[in-house]
Amino acid sequence: MAAPIALHLEFGGGAELLFDGVKEHHVILPDQSEPWDMKQLLVWIRANLLKERPELFVQGDTVRPGILVLINDADWELMGELRYELQDQDNVVFISTLHGG
Numbered sequence: 001m002a003a004p005i006a007l008h009l010e011f012g013g014g015a016e017l018l019f020d021g022v023k024e025h026h027v028i029l030p031d032q033s034e035p036w037d038m039k040q041l042l043v044w045i046r047a048n049l050l051k052e053r054p055e056l057f058v059q060g061d062t063v064r065p066g067i068l069v070l071i072n073d074a075d076w077e078l079m080g081e082l083r084y085e086l087q088d089q090d091n092v093v094f095i096s097t098l099h100g101g
Helices: 015-019 038-048
Strands: 005-012 024-029 067-071 091-096
Touching: 005 015, 015 091, 024 038
Parallel strands: 005 091
Antiparallel strands: 005 024, 067 091
């Protein structure tokens, strides 16, 4: 059984507006039978934190194009993207690079 995991989540570049304007969230993911990965985290975020317009944050089972994801200050593409296995105290940042005109 995987132990609960504490994470620091940050949303910026306008993405925080989808989360009631709150930029930083300290969350504890509950224990579960398999280790938490980024794909499961996105499902959890959508169900527990996202307040409006989910189509602006997620697309299918991943983040929408135009959202930069950093895990401990490294691009998630270098970390395995959705397959990255979350570790206790990880810092995950979501930054929207899309801007209205």
